[in-house]
Amino acid sequence: MITIAxxxxxxxxxxxxxxxxxxxxxxxxxxxxxxxxxxxxxIISWLQQHNWRDIWLTQENNxxxxxxxxxxxxxxxxxxxxxxxxLHAVNLILLWWGAVLVRQIVMHCEHHAGRALLAGTLxxxxxxxxxxxxxxxxxxxxxxxxxxxxxxYAALKATATGGSVYWGVSLLATALAPLAHESGAVCGVIVGxxxxxxxxxxxxxxxxxxxxxxxxxxxxxAVVARQSILGSQTQLTWQGIPDxxxxxxxxxxxxxxxxxxxxxxxxxxxxxxxxxxxxxxGLGCGLGMLWxxxxxxxxxxxxGALWWWLWSALPAALSLTYGAFFVGPRLYTLxxxxxxxxxxxxxxxxxxxxxxxxxRRVVWLTLAGSLICQNYIYLRHGQHxxxxxxxxxxxxxxxxxxxxxxxxxxVNVPSSLTWEDRTYPLVTDGIVFVPGEYSNIAExxxxxxxxxxxxxxxxxxxxxETEPFWLTLGPWLEGEPLRQFIxxxxxxxxxxxxxxxxxxxxxxxxxxxxxxxxxxxxxxxFENGPVLLSASVEQCEERRWRIDLxxxxxxPTQATVFLHIRDGEHNFVxxxxxxxxxxILPLSLWQAGDxxxxxxxxxxxxxxxxxxxxxxxxxxxxxxxxxxxGEERCPDDAATVGVFIE
Numbered sequence: 001m002i003t004i005a006x007x008x009x010x011x012x013x014x015x016x017x018x019x020x021x022x023x024x025x026x027x028x029x030x031x032x033x034x035x036x037x038x039x040x041x042x043i044i045s046w047l048q049q050h051n052w053r054d055i056w057l058t059q060e061n062n063x064x065x066x067x068x069x070x071x072x073x074x075x076x077x078x079x080x081x082x083x084x085x086x087l088h089a090v091n092l093i094l095l096w097w098g099a100v101l102v103r104q105i106v107m108h109c110e111h112h113a114g115r116a117l118l119a120g121t122l123x124x125x126x127x128x129x130x131x132x133x134x135x136x137x138x139x140x141x142x143x144x145x146x147x148x149x150x151x152x153y154a155a156l157k158a159t160a161t162g163g164s165v166y167w168g169v170s171l172l173a174t175a176l177a178p179l180a181h182e183s184g185a186v187c188g189v190i191v192g193x194x195x196x197x198x199x200x201x202x203x204x205x206x207x208x209x210x211x212x213x214x215x216x217x218x219x220x221x222a223v224v225a226r227q228s229i230l231g232s233q234t235q236l237t238w239q240g241i242p243d244x245x246x247x248x249x250x251x252x253x254x255x256x257x258x259x260x261x262x263x264x265x266x267x268x269x270x271x272x273x274x275x276x277x278x279x280x281x282g283l284g285c286g287l288g289m290l291w292x293x294x295x296x297x298x299x300x301x302x303x304g305a306l307w308w309w310l311w312s313a314l315p316a317a318l319s320l321t322y323g324a325f326f327v328g329p330r331l332y333t334l335x336x337x338x339x340x341x342x343x344x345x346x347x348x349x350x351x352x353x354x355x356x357x358x359x360r361r362v363v364w365l366t367l368a369g370s371l372i373c374q375n376y377i378y379l380r381h382g383q384h385x386x387x388x389x390x391x392x393x394x395x396x397x398x399x400x401x402x403x404x405x406x407x408x409x410x411v412n413v414p415s416s417l418t419w420e421d422r423t424y425p426l427v428t429d430g431i432v433f434v435p436g437e438y439s440n441i442a443e444x445x446x447x448x449x450x451x452x453x454x455x456x457x458x459x460x461x462x463x464x465e466t467e468p469f470w471l472t473l474g475p476w477l478e479g480e481p482l483r484q485f486i487x488x489x490x491x492x493x494x495x496x497x498x499x500x501x502x503x504x505x506x507x508x509x510x511x512x513x514x515x516x517x518x519x520x521x522x523x524x525x526f527e528n529g530p531v532l533l534s535a536s537v538e539q540c541e542e543r544r545w546r547i548d549l550x551x552x553x554x555x556p557t558q559a560t561v562f563l564h565i566r567d568g569e570h571n572f573v574x575x576x577x578x579x580x581x582x583x584i585l586p587l588s589l590w591q592a593g594d595x596x597x598x599x600x601x602x603x604x605x606x607x608x609x610x611x612x613x614x615x616x617x618x619x620x621x622x623x624x625x626x627x628x629x630g631e632e633r634c635p636d637d638a639a640t641v642g643v644f645i646e
Contacts, residue, residue, distance in 0.1 A: 012113045013104075016120065020099040023124045024092055027379050031088045031134040034390050035397070035448045037433040039137035044447045047073055064226050067179040068140040080449065087136045094142040095133050099123045101149035102337055106344060108156050109198055110301060118368055119344035125375040126336040127257060128329035128427065130382035140181035141333035147177040148187045149337055151215070155191050159199045159208055167211050174215040178222035183315040183334050185223050188215040193307045197300055239321050246322040249275045251313035252282050253426045254332040255339055258371050259285075260424040267425050274425045289342075292349045301345040308338025329427045343371070378423055385417040385431040385468060388504060392495055393433055393444070395506035399493050400445045400452045407453035409489030410441055411584055412462055412496060414504055415473040434473055441473060457485055462583050466497045470504075483589045486512045486581065494582040500603055509582035509599050510548075516595035518552060524639040526618050527626040529557050530590065535641035537614055543606065545644060547576065547614055549598040553590035559618040559625060560587070563600055564638065566615065567608040567646075574608075576600035587618075604646045614642035 036044055047055075047069065055073060056066045075087040103120030107113065132138040151173035158166035174191060177184030192212035199208070240247050253260060259281060266272045293299045312335035316325070325331060332339075351364040392414060399405055418430035434444045434456075442454040456474035459482070463472065472495075477485055486492055491511050498505040524532040533550040540546045547563060565574040579586040580598040590596065604612060615638040618625035624637040634640070 012117075013107075016103055016113075016117050017100050019117070020103065020120050020124060021096050023121060024096045024099065027125060027376070028092055028095065028133050030383050030387055031092065032085050034088060034134060034386060035084055035393060035444075036136060037389075037393070037444065038135060038435055040135070041434070041439040041443045041447050043069075043072065043137055044076070045443060047076060063182075065140045065179070065181055067176055068143055068181065071139065071143070072136070084136075084448070087139070088134075091133045091136065091139055091142050094139070094146045095124060095129065098142065098146045098149055098337070101146070101153050102340060105149065105153050105156065106341055108153070108160070109304065110345070112348065114364075115344050115348040118347065119340050121372065122340035122344055122375070123336060125372060125379060126332075126340060127260075127375050127378040127424070128254060128332040129336060130379055131328075131330040131431075132333045134382070134386055134431075135330075138330045138333075141183075141330050144177050144181040144184045144187070145334045145337055147173045147180055147184065148190055148334065151177065151187055152191045152194050155195050155211070155215075156198060158211070159195055171211065171215055171218060175218045175222065178219055178226065182226075182319075183312070185219050186311045186315055188212075188217075188219040190308055190311045192216060193311070194304050197304045197307060238318055240316070240318045243322040244317060246275070247317040247320070247325065248313075249278050250322065250325045250426050251309070251317060251332070251335060252278050253424060254313075254335055255309055255342070256281060256285060257339065257424070258343060258374070261374065264422060264425045289346065292346065292353075295353060296349050298349075301341070301349075305338045305342035305345065308341070309335045312338060326426065327428050327430060347371070381419065381423070382429060382431075385419070385429070388468070389414060389417055389431055389433050392504040392506050396441065396493075397445065397449050399491070399506065399508065400449055400454065403452070405452075405491045407455070407489045408445075409485060409492045410454065410456040410473070410506075411492065411494045411509075411582075412458055413441065413456050413473045413493075413506070414470040414495060416471045417468045418470075419468045436473060455485070455489065457482075459584060462494070462496065464497045470497075480589070483512075483585065483591075486585055487514050492581050492584065494584065496582075507582060507599070507601060509584065510580065510597040512581075512585065512597075513595040514591065515593045516552065517593070518595055522552070523629070523641065524616065524634070525628045527628070529559055529618050529625045530554055530587070530596075532616065532639070532641070535614065535616065537642040537644045539644070540601070543604050543646070545602050545604060545646075547600045547602065547642065549580075549600070549616065549641075551580070551590075551594075551596040551598055553587075553592060553594040553596065555592040556590055557587040557618075559620045561598070562617050562619055562638075563602070564615045565602050565604065566613045568611050569609050571609070573612065574602040574604055576602050608646055610645040611643050612646055613640055614644070615639060616641050 052073065055069045071090060072087065075083045075090070078086050099120040102123045103116045106119040107116035110116070132141045151170045154166045154170035154173065157163065158170060170191065174187050177187035192215060195208060195212060253263070256278065263274065263277055266277060267274050289302050293302045316331045347364060347367045350367065351360045354360040354363055396410065396413065400408060415434050415436060416430050416432040418428060422429060434441055441456045442452065445452045445454055457477045458472035458474050459478065460476055492509050493506050494509045495504060495506050518533070522531040523534055526532070531552045531554070533552055535550070536548045538546050560578065561580065563576040564572060567573050580596050585596065617627055617638045627634040627637045627639045629639060
């Protein structure tokens with residue numbers, strides 16, 4: 001009978017690949033349900049209007065990433081709804097391939113299956129990959145790291161076997177890397193240095209040197225070609241040089257990421273300076289790594305990992321200002337491979353300093369388990385942001401699915417979510433869905449569904465403080481501009497945080513039709529106020545009911561609508577008081593002839609005794625407006641307009 005240990009020894013390569021694939025699915029399967037968002041919107045719009053020649057011989061917003069853009073273009077061949085899934089799946093597949101390649105590289109260099117699998121696992125759950133893998137426009141980051149890993153693995157295999165085919169694969173991946181992302185320009189340096197560190201100047205060095213130099217030249221040619229294609233539209237910039245100390249600390253944080261939560265706790269609770277803390281910790285960790293290298297009589301793992309991390313960090317550190325890093329954890333993607341190789345080695349080598357086999361395994365499991373759990377919790381934290389925003393934007397698309405709802409007006413829809421309590425001090429954990437600076441909600445709907453006329457605004461008085469913290473989409477409006485916005489859109493939708501279900505919700509709250517000539521008989525007449533033409537009640541969710549009120553305004557009125565629900569024993573069980581359209585349109589903005597479709601929602605408690613009665617009225621201060629049904633005045637000036645059974 002074959003034991004698990006025997007099966008592992010015989011098939012550890014394939015079993016590792018399967019385990020890493022399952023881990024990728026466990027951590028990131030939610031991304032398959034995400035729509036196009038953030039930078040996806042302008043890029044997908046651009047691709048829909050341009051051909052393959054434009055992708056390879058022009059630029060978009062100073063970015064020349066034709067290989068990544070070609071993948072986007074191929075994804076657009078799929079129907080709407082499917083193309084989002086396909087392109088998100090590409091990111092997941094690239095992450096899986098990257099993890100397998102990390103595992104293969106470590107296995108080739110260190111010949112330790114456990115260490116190799118740990119490195120691949122840490123790559124999958126590297127915390128700063130949340131943005132890269134979950135966001136289609138960040139595909140260039142996952143693509144360039146996969147190509148660099150492929151080039152490195154093929155070069156190491158070529159060094160060991162002398163096979164020209166492996167050198168060919170390595171050179172091809174090196175040539176393609178700068179076409180995926182501008183950081184791919186250092187692919188040849190990373191791979192060449194890694195080969196030298198691992199094999200030195202042993203027999204066969206002249207042949208290896210030719211391939212290494214040729215690989216570096218390929219990257220130089222790619223950079224020159226990029227500049228010639230883009231011409232004067234963009235130039236290589238060195239904006240990061242004045243911020244190089246801060247940028248270095250940003251990437252040092254990525255290198256020391258297992259200690260990140262400790263850093264943040266010391267900074268928040270003890271006021272320690274973040275850069276000083278990281279610098280001193282980096283120095284201490286460096287000395288500890290040198291000790292481990294000396295004790296293990298192996299320096300190549302340390303030199304190779306640090307070489308990869310250093311050159312991966314340089315492109316962004318030299319070309320971007322520090323302010324761009326704060327919201328860009330995806331910039332760690334290429335450096336992630338070297339970082340996880342380093343920490344996998346540290347964990348294994350620490351354990352190897354213990355001679356007793358049982359305790360050694362305990363140390364390995366404790367260190368690896370704590371790091372894996374810490375990172376997985378962080379990824380789940382990020383997943384919550386994505387899924388929370390996705391839920392309400394799915395409702396946006398659902399509202400837009402009916403063409404008759406257009407033009408749609410959205411109020412207080414979240415544009416981004418951010419955890420105020422950060423896990424890592426130099427990174428803001430935030431997700432942006434519709435960036436207001438260069439896109440809008442109409443483009444979001446068009447890219448994910450089809451063109452619909454739509455616009456979003458914000459109303460400060462309806463904003464809610466929540467954790468995670470959220471920003472609203474669109475300009476802040478009030479007064480007459482707010483009324484004009486409502487009148488210009490056929491349906492109005494209000495976004496808000498529903499505490500009963502602890503998620504953001506999008507509700508249809510009605511519409512305004514100016515200068516209506518409706519002459520139908522009134523249901524309820526309010527003295528010196530508007531007329532209630534009709535009312536209806538329907539259940540929309542369990543215990544949640546929707547009440548539609550149709551008003552005809554006689555002019556601006558200083559009053560507020562109250563809507564009370566009483567159960568069968570006349571107990572007050574729920575209310576939906578306030579301005580019309582979910583609190584958006586006060587009666588003071590109503591004009592004579594306005595037809596207002598006012599939709600309100602109530603949640604009935606489970607202990608309510610049916611049937612429930614809906615009562616509507618107007619009040620100002622402590623006084624209620626006299627309410628009449630025909631010629632008869634309603635008791636307490638609260639008109640009963642509906643009955644339902646909960």
